[in-house]
Every structure is written in structure tokens, then in C-alpha cells.
Amino acid sequence: MTVSGREMSLRDAVAGRCAVRDFVAQMPDDALLDRLLQAAVRAPTAMHEEPWRFAVIRDRNLLNRISERAKALIAARAEGVPPDAAATFTAKEFHVFYNAPVLIVVGTEAPGRFADADCWLAAENLMLAAHAEGLGSCVIGLALDALNDADVKRAAGLPAGFTAVAPVIVGVPAHPAALRPTPRKPPQVVLRA
Numbered sequence: 001m002t003v004s005g006r007e008m009s010l011r012d013a014v015a016g017r018c019a020v021r022d023f024v025a026q027m028p029d030d031a032l033l034d035r036l037l038q039a040a041v042r043a044p045t046a047m048h049e050e051p052w053r054f055a056v057i058r059d060r061n062l063l064n065r066i067s068e069r070a071k072a073l074i075a076a077r078a079e080g081v082p083p084d085a086a087a088t089f090t091a092k093e094f095h096v097f098y099n100a101p102v103l104i105v106v107g108t109e110a111p112g113r114f115a116d117a118d119c120w121l122a123a124e125n126l127m128l129a130a131h132a133e134g135l136g137s138c139v140i141g142l143a144l145d146a147l148n149d150a151d152v153k154r155a156a157g158l159p160a161g162f163t164a165v166a167p168v169i170v171g172v173p174a175h176p177a178a179l180r181p182t183p184r185k186p187p188q189v190v191l192r193a
């Protein structure tokens with residue numbers, strides 16, 4: 001794995017990755033995005049089905065439209081969302097993609113027993129590769145309903161049979177020096193037999 005030509009160990013990539021929600025406007029180039037997709041498809045895949053498909057969305061107007069639709073759906077289905085979170089997620093200035101330059105939607109046209117698992121594994125590979133390349137990323141689960149909305153799919157040009165599973169924003173972090181991995185509890189082992 002590389003960061004600006006320097007190698008990053010897998011251990012450092014796993015330990016150092018964190019959600020990034022603040023990006024510079026610069027668009028990662030196509031070759032870089034292709035390397036992320038190549039890393040994604042190295043994920044394990046049940047029955048070797050490779051059910052993942054990728055939508056790479058850079059069109060700002062389209063990202064804005066999907067964000068607005070996501071917010072409208074959050075507002076309409078606010079049950080289960082704490083009131084302060086719902087207020088944050090539906091505020092006028094809130095953008096579900098944090099104005100990231102690129103959204104990569106990992107999804108499938110062949111839903112099945114393990115298709116979601118394959119897509120999530122591909123998404124994690126993609127995010128680790130992004131981190132190793134000096135890019136930031138974040139899963140945007142809040143956008144899932146909007147991305148699977150028939151009107152949004154039609155407007156975006158997504159295949160009608162595509163199901164979004166793991167939406168991931170990607171971009172150059174605005175403040176790379178300030179990024180810190182978030183803490184984790186120690187592994188809770190329920191059995192060592």
C-alpha cells in the first residue's frame with residue numbers, strides 16, 4: 001500500500017484509518033480511484049460470485065440531489081432517530097456527503113444470501129486502500145434509502161436492478177494532520193475453547 005509513493009503496512013492502514021468528513025475540493029484522479037476499485041475486488045467473496053458493482057458519482061449536482069432526498073427521507077421516517085440527531089441530519093446546511101468530491105456506492109445487481117457481506121468486505125478494502133493512498137473516506141449509511149429510491153436511481157442513471165449496499169465518500173482530507181483513529185473497546189471474547 002502506498003501513501004504518496006511511500007509504502008504503508010497493512011497494520012498501519014488498519015490502525016490509522018478513521019472516518020473523514022472534511023475534504024478539499026480537489027478531485028482524486030481516475031488512476032487513483034481505479035486503484036481503490038482494484039483493492040475492493042480483492043475482497044473475499046462467497047462462492048466466488050463477486051456480486052459487487054460500483055457506482056462512482058462525482059457530479060456535484062447529483063450528489064446534492066441525493067443528499068436532499070436522503071434528508072427528506074430521514075425527516076419522513078424519523079422514528080428511532082434521537083431528536084437532536086434528526087435535527088442535525090435535516091438541518092438546511094447539513095450535507096449527507098459532507099461535500100466530498102466522490103461517492104463510491106458499492107452495491108449489487110444479484111442480491112443473495114451473502115451479497116451484502118461481499119459488498120461490505122469490498123467497501124472495507126476500498127477504505128483501507130484509500131487511507132494508504134492518503135485519501136479519507138467514510139461510510140454514509142444515511143444515504144442508503146435515497147440511493148435505493150426508484151426516482152433517485154432513475155435520475156442518477158443507476159440500473160433499476162442495482163441495490164446500493166455500502167455508500168462510501170472519498171476525497172483528500174482537509175486537515176490530515178488532525179486526523180486521529182477513534183478509540184475502541186478491547187475485544188470482548190465470549191469463548192476461548
Ligand SMILES: Cc1cc2nc3c(=O)[nH]c(=O)nc-3n(C[C@H](O)[C@H](O)[C@H](O)COP(=O)(O)O)c2cc1C
Pocket residue numbers: 017018019020021138139140141142143181182
Ligand atoms: C454501516 C455504517 C454506516 C455509517 N453511516 C454513517 C453516516 O451516515 N454518516 C456518517 O457521518 N458516518 C457514518 N458512519 C461512520 C461511523 O460513524 C464511524 O465509522 C464510527 O463513528 C467510527 O469511527 P471511525 O470510522 O473513525 O473509526 C457509518 C459507519 C458504518 C459502519
